[in-house]
Amino acid sequence: MGIDMLKFIVLSDLHLLQEGQTYAGLDPADRLRRAIDQINDRHSDADFCVLAGDLVDLGDRPSYERLEDLLADLTVPVHMTLGNHDNRDTFLQVFGDDLAAPTGFVDKVIDAGGYRILLIDSLLDGEVTGRIEPQQLDWIRDRLAEAADRPVIVVTHHHINRLHNFMDRYLLQNSDALLDVLTTHAQVHHIITGHVHSTTTSIRRGIPCSSLAGSHYNIKLHRDPTKLERREGPAQMAVVLADADQVVIHFDDYIDRHVVLP
Numbered sequence: 264m265g266i267d268m269l270k271f272i273v274l275s276d277l278h279l280l281q282e283g284q285t286y287a288g289l290d291p292a293d294r295l296r297r298a299i300d301q302i303n304d305r306h307s308d309a310d311f312c313v314l315a316g317d318l319v320d321l322g323d324r325p326s327y328e329r330l331e332d333l334l335a336d337l338t339v340p341v342h343m344t345l346g347n348h349d350n351r352d353t354f355l356q357v358f359g360d361d362l363a364a365p366t367g368f369v370d371k372v373i374d375a376g377g378y379r380i381l382l383i384d385s386l387l388d389g390e391v392t393g394r395i396e397p398q399q400l401d402w403i404r405d406r407l408a409e410a411a412d413r414p415v416i417v418v419t420h421h422h423i424n425r426l427h428n429f430m431d432r433y434l435l436q437n438s439d440a441l442l443d444v445l446t447t448h449a450q451v452h453h454i455i456t457g458h459v460h461s462t463t464t465s466i467r468r469g470i471p472c473s474s475l476a477g478s479h480y481n482i483k484l485h486r487d488p489t490k491l492e493r494r495e496g497p498a499q500m501a502v503v504l505a506d507a508d509q510v511v512i513h514f515d516d517y518i519d520r521h522v523v524l525p
């Protein structure tokens with residue numbers, strides 16, 4: 264199959280709250296509206312948009328219903344997976360059980376532009392860290408085998424590589440097991456994650472990885488890894504452009520203020 268140009272957007276860490284609620288003075292709904300406006304304005308040519316988990320902050324039904332309402336304004340198709348702040352049962356009640364893969368998790372295959380994109384649900388109930396369960400690892404292995412010579416991009420909530428900051432305690436628990444599966448395929452071109460509220464690139468076992476700052480508060484690198492300083496921005500989406508021989512990601516900020524939050 265030939266490859267033209269694939270363009271998709273990754274949003275992450277929306278942390279949506281109910282009407283009237285804010286977090287450290289930030290209004291996650293207002294930030295999501297700005298993201299949607301930016302996509303509709305500058306990226307309406309995208310094939311789709313992925314929401315990479317922490318869709319809501321407290322896992323509650325009204326927040327998921329609010330998310331559904333806000334997403335009605337988005338002009339490109341949307342696909343979702345979950346993070347540690349989500350509640351899988353409540354999410355599926357609002358958005359429909361058909362969003363659960365045969366694994367029982369909110370995993371998904373998207374075939375577009377000659378690529379296969381795998382969305383992997385890393386939510387581990389009751390934990391801030393994440394995990395990919397054995398049935399998911401089997402499912403990923405099978406989906407990669409089907410992809411044959413088609414290049415693959417993976418999107419999951421939890422970052423797999425150490426950042427040497429406060430968020431290292433909250434990484435994916437079994438990243439080695441995930442990489443054991445991903446390296447069975449010759450062309451996993453990128454792993455894109457959220458969760459850490461920071462813009463980073465890294466490489467592990469030959470696979471390039473990126474994290475995006477996401478829609479909520481931003482975490483800057485600090486020399487003291489026990490210190491967590493939250494900043495207002497940037498709020499950021501990843502714009503992924505992939506063609507036959509390369510993947511490039513633009514980190515497109517839609518809120519560009521860096522005020523330290525209380």
Ligand SMILES: [Fe+2]
Pocket residue numbers: 317346347348420457458459
């Ligand atoms: Fe998270």
